[in-house]
Amino acid sequence: MLTKSYTFFHKFHEEMARRNVLQVRGYTIEKIRILSGHASVGKEIEPPEPKTTLWVKSELPPGLDLAVFKDLIRDIKIEWGKTPFNNIQRDSTPSGFAEILINRA
Numbered sequence: 001m002l003t004k005s006y007t008f009f010h011k012f013h014e015e016m017a018r019r020n021v022l023q024v025r026g027y028t029i030e031k032i033r034i035l036s037g038h039a040s041v042g043k044e045i046e047p048p049e050p051k052t053t054l055w056v057k058s059e060l061p062p063g064l065d066l067a068v069f070k071d072l073i074r075d076i077k078i079e080w081g082k083t084p085f086n087n088i089q090r091d092s093t094p095s096g097f098a099e100i101l102i103n104r105a
Helices: 008-016 029-036 066-072 088-092
Strands: 021-026 052-056 076-080 097-102
Touching: 021 088, 066 076, 088 097
Parallel strands: 021 097, 052 076
Antiparallel strands: 052 097
């Protein structure tokens, strides 16, 4: 859904989300391997799951109070920039876009 422009999800994003977007998702094994730099080879030991991380594209979405957010999720890492994953909604939103990858713990 995050890589195709013809999905209902992306069309909704184009119409409703101009610059106030917080996408919420969990880690997958493949995402963990990409972030940690571990290759996906056979049945190797899984790399440890990273901390919950908020990725902010260029500026915080309006209404996202970082202090309140940090109170809700105490052990959170903040990254300024884009995740290394394809995301057409992020790429089509000029500013006010953030993604949070939530750790299972």
